[in-house]
Amino acid sequence: MMTNTESILSYLEKNSKNIPYQVWIRKPQGESQYVTNDININSSVSPPSIPRNPTFTTFRQNQHVYLSFCYLEDYEVIIATPEKYYVMKAEELEHLNLLYKLSYQQEIVQKKDLELKNLIGGIRSITSSLDLDEVLKKIVTNTLKVIPAADRGFLQLYDPVIDRLIPKAFVGFNDRLQLFKVKIGESITGKVFEDGKPRIYHSEEDVYAAMDKYHISEKNNDHILSSISPFNSLKSAMCVPVSIGENRLGVMIVHQRSKEKKLTEYHLNLLNGFASQAAVAIQNAQLYSEVKMRLEEVTELSEKLKEKNQFLLKRNEVHETLTKLSLQNKGAEIIVLELNRMIGKSLSYFHTAENVWYPHQANRVPVFSSDEIEKIFLKRRTPVYVDIFTQKKESYYLYPIVNGATFLGCFVVSVSESFSPLDQITVEQGSAVLALELVKKLTMTELYYTKTHEFFNKLLQNKNREACLEKGKEFNLNLNSFLFVAIFEVTIYNDLQVLEMNIHRLISRIKRKLQHFSILIYGFHNKVILLVSLSNPSSVSAITKQFEVTINEWKANSGAPLRVGVGTIYKGIENVAKSYEEANLSLSYLKSRNKSELFFYEEIGVNRLFLQQPSDDIERFLNEVFVPLQTEHGEHNDLEKTLLAYIKNNKSASNTAKQLHIHINTLYQRLKKIEKQLNLSFDNSEDALKIQLACHLRETLFYQI
Template identity: 25%
Template sequence: MSHSQNKAEKLLEINKILTQSLKIDEVLHNVIQSASELIEVSDVLIIYLYDENTNTLRFAEGEGVNKEKLKNIHFSPGESISGKVFIDQQSKLFSSEKEIDMYMKNMNKRNYEAYYEGVHKRKIKSAFCVPLINKNRCLGVLVVDNFNQDGVFTEEDMQVIEAVADQSAIAIDNSNVYRSLKEKNALLTQSISIHNQFYNLIIEDGGIDKVLALLETLIHSTVTYHSTLFYEEKGTFFPIVRGKDVLGVLELEKEFESLSNMDQIAIEQASMAIALELIKKNALYEKELHFREEVFNQLLEGLSKEDLQRALHYMQWDETWTAQCIVIEGDRERLWEQNNFIEKEWFVRSIEQITNAVTVHSFLFTRAYQLIIIVPKIKENALEQIIRKIESEWGEKKSILYGIGRETAIGDLSISYKEAVRSVGYAKANENAHIVEYTKLGFERLLQGVDPAEIEMFMQDKLSRLLVLDPTFLKTLNYFIESNKNHKKTAEQLHIHPNTLYYRLRKIEEELKININNEKDWIDLVIATRLFVSGNKKY
C-alpha cells in the first residue's frame, strides 16, 4: 500500500472517529491525536477556538505544550499567526523562521509570556496554520509547529491537515450545537424549578417578603424592594413591570447584566411574582374604594336612621359631627392614566396616608378621575394642612386642582359635595385658579348654572369694541379694576404717566359708549372683564 493510500484510509478512519462523540473535549482530543498521527514530524499541535463573548481566540486543546500556561492566551483577531489566519480564513505554510517571526511580532506582551512558557521556552523553526471553517464561519485555527528544523513541513502536509480541519470543524460545530442544546435544556429545567418555587409562594399567599427571601437564597445576594413609580436608570435596578407600567423596583447588589443566566432568570421570576402580588393587592384596594363610594352614595341619597348608624360605624364617625368635602382633579392631565391601576393606587394611598396623618377620621374614595375627601370638622385647620402636605408631596409631579365645599352637617353632605364639584369645575375653567373654596367665590357662584354661550355673548356685548384695540387698553382696564379705581396705584403698576392713564380710560369710555362713574356701567364692565380675563391667562 502506497503512502498516499495509507493517508487516505487514515483520513476515512479519522472521519469516523470524529463523528463518534458529541462531547467537545473528546472531539478536540481526537482532532489532535489524528493530526499528530498524520504529521509525524510535528513537535506541537494547538487548537485555538473563537470565543464570541470576548472576541478572542482561546486555547482549547494541544499536544507537546503546557496546557495550563496556554489557557492564559487571548489572541485578538489579527494577532500573531493564529489571529491572522483566523481573519484571512486561509491556510498559511511558513517557508522560514524569519517569516514566522514577522507574523508573531504583533503578539502582545501578556500573550507572548503565556505562549513562551506554554511551549517550554522554545523557538519555532517550522510551522503551518489552517483555519477551522464550517458553513462559511471560522470556528478557530489548528497550528502545527516544529522546533528543530527549518522548512520541515510541505504543502502536502498542510493539505492533509486541511482535510482533517474540514472534518474537525463539522464535528466541533455539531458538538457546540449539542452543548448549547444541553445547556438550554438544563437552563429550562432550572427555570421551571425556579418558576414553580415562586408560583407556590403566590398560591400560599406568601407575600412580597417571602418572595424576596427566596430570591436572596437563590442568587446568594441581598435584594431590596422599592415601592415606587419613579427610579433612576441604574444597572443595579431591575424594574417590576406589567406591560409598559412600572410597579416597583428591585435593587440588586450587583449589576443585572453581570449576573449568571440562572440568577437573571431567578430575578425575572421574582419580579413576575411580585407583580402578581401587587396586582392582587390592587384589586382588593379597588374593591375597598368602590365600597366606600357606595357608602357615600347612600349618604347622599338619604338613609334610614338604622342604615345611617351602620354607615357611620363603618366610617368611624359621630352623627353630631360636621364635615367638608374636597374634590381633587388633575389640571391639564388626569391624576392617573386610564389603565394604570398601580399608578392610581400609589397616588391614592399616598393621599390617604397624608389625610390619616392629619386626621384619622378622613374618608377618601375615587369617582372616575376625581379623588374625593370628606374631612370631619374635629380638628382646626385640618383641611389646610391636608392640602399643604399634598402639594409638598405631589406639587412638582402633578398639577392638581382643589374644589372645596362648605362645612355642613352629615345629613347635608350632598350640598358640600356639589359645591366642591362646582368649585373644581371653576378651577378647571380658569387658569389662574388652583384652590377654589365655594364660600369665597363671588358672582361666579351665580354663573355656575348659566349656559356658557350666554356668558360668551355677554362678554362680547360689553367688550367687543375694546378687544379690537391694542391689548394695552384691556390690560389698563384690568389693573384699574384690581386697584379699585385708584388712578395713582394703577399708573405706578403700569409704569405710565397719569395723563397717559387718563387718556386710555377716556378712550375705553368712548369705544364702549359707557361712563365709568355710572354704577351700572361700572358693574357690567367689571363682570365682563373678570369673566374674560379669567379665561385668558395672558391677561
C-alpha cells in the same frame, strides 16, 4: 580499520617509492579535498584544467605528470607527481582507478543514505503533529536538514482574504520578514506560486535580477533586505511551490550564504519532493484545525444548550412554585420570602400602590426611599444596577415589576457578591407571578372603591340617616361629628392603566399621611374623593398641611400636577353633600384659572356667585363689553388693556397712565373712546358696575374667554 582514503594513500606510498605527490579530490556540490606527502609544496596551487575522460587521463605540464580519474556527478581525482620520478604502470593506474571508484561509490551511498534518513526524519517530524503553527515551524527546520547546503529559509502560505502570500515560518531571518507579503506573480516566491515551477539561482546577481524581473515592490524589497541583519551576500537560492496536485498552498524558499557545498538541480528536486510532503502535512493540520474549531463550536453550542436547558428547568420550577403560592392566595409577602429562599440572597419588594416594603421587618430602614424608587423608575422600565457607597461599596439589582406600561413596584436584590444568570431568571419569573398577584389585588381594591363610592353616594342623598350612620361605623367614621370633603384631581394623563395606578399610589400616600384620622377615601376615574371625620374642627389645619406636603411630594416624584378642592367643614351627615359640592366648585374655580394647587371654597369670595352660572351666559356678557373694543389690530388691543388697567387702579387716571406708560391726556382720549364704543358712561353707577363686573370676571374666574 582503515578508511577508503587511508587505503588509497597507503597504496600510493607503497608504489611511489618515496616520490613526492599531490592529490586533489573534487566532489559534487563544490566540496574539495587536498593531500600531499611533500611539506615543501604550496597547497594553494591548483592543478591545470584537464579534459574529462570516462576512465582516466594522463596529462603532462610544467615537468609534472597529472593523472585524472573522472566519475559520475562531477566527482574527480587528480594526482600530480614530478615527471622525472613518474614510474606508474598501466595495471597500477587501473588499480588506482578502481580504488577511487569504489571510494566514490561508497561515499555516494553514504550521502544518499544520509539524505534519505534526513528526508524520512523530516517527513516523520512534520507529520507527527496536527497543530498548524507547530507543523509550519517544523517544515522550515527540517527543510534545512534535508538540504544541508542551505542555511536559511522561509515558508509563505497564500491568504485569499488579502490576496497575498504571507510568511508563516522562517529560520535565519528576523521578525521584519513578517512584513514581506507579496502578490501572486510578485518577486521570486510570487512567481513560483503563480506558475508552479521550481527555480534555482546560482549567484546573488541572479537572485536580485529575478526579483526585479518579477516586479518586487519597493516596500517588499526593503522588508526582505532588512529581515537579514546583518546582511550577508547570497551564493544561491532555490524556491519551490507547496502544492497538492494543482492546488497550491504556498511556496518554500531556501538561501545559501556561507556553506561551501553547491546547490544543484538534484537539491532542487529533493526540495520539491519534500515540499509536496509538507503540503500534505499542512493540509492535514489545516483540516484538523477546522475540525477542532468545529468541534469546539459544537461543544460550546452543546454547553449553551445545556445551560439554556438548566435555565428552562429553573424557570419552570420557579414558575410552578410561585404560581402555586399565588393560587393558594398566600399573598405578596409569602411570594417574596420564597424568592429569598430560592436565590439565597437578600431580596425585598417595594409595592408602589401601597407604598410598603415586603417582607415586613421591624426597625429596619429600607435601602431606598419610596421617592428614590419612584424617581429611578419614573421613565425606566428595565432592570438597573445601583451602587451605594457608605463605609463600603454595596451593589443592588433593581428589577421593575410592570403591567403593560404601568409600574407596579420593584425587586431590590443585594448583589455585592455573585449574582448568577439563574438568580436573574428566578427574579424574572418572580416578577411575572407577583405582577399577576398585584393585578389581582388591584382588582379587589377596585371592587372596594366601587362599594365605597356607592356608600358615599348614599351619604350625599341621605335618605336613610340611621342606616348611613350605622354603615359609617364600618369605615370608622362618626357621621355626627365635624365633616368635610376634599377632592384630589390628577390633571394630566394619557394611559388609563397608568392613571389607575397613579390613583392607587395617591390614595396610599394620602392614607399614610392621615393615618391618625378617621377618613373615607376612594378613587373614581382621575379623582380621589376624601371624607374626613373630626371630633375637633381645629384639626383641619393639620390635615390641610398634610395636603400641601402630599401635593409637593407628588409633583417632585411623578411630575403630574394635582388640583385639590376643599369644601367647608360642617357638623352632621346632612352637610356632607354641601361640602362635596363646594369641593367640586373649588376644583372648577382652579380649572377656570388653569391652576394646579390646594384651594378652599371659602377663598372663592364673591366669585362663588358666578360659579353656578352657565359659562355661555357669562361669555355673552363679557363679549358685550370687550368685543366692541376689538379692532382689526387684534383681540388684545390698547382699548381693552386701558379699560382693564383703569378698573384695576380703582379709576385712578394718574396711576393708570403711569402703568401704561402713556400721557394722561392720551388716557382721557382712550376712556372717551371706550365710552363711545360701549355706549355707556363711567359716571353712571349702573354702567360703572357693569364694567367693573366684566373686568373682574375677565381677569379672574373667566379670564380665558
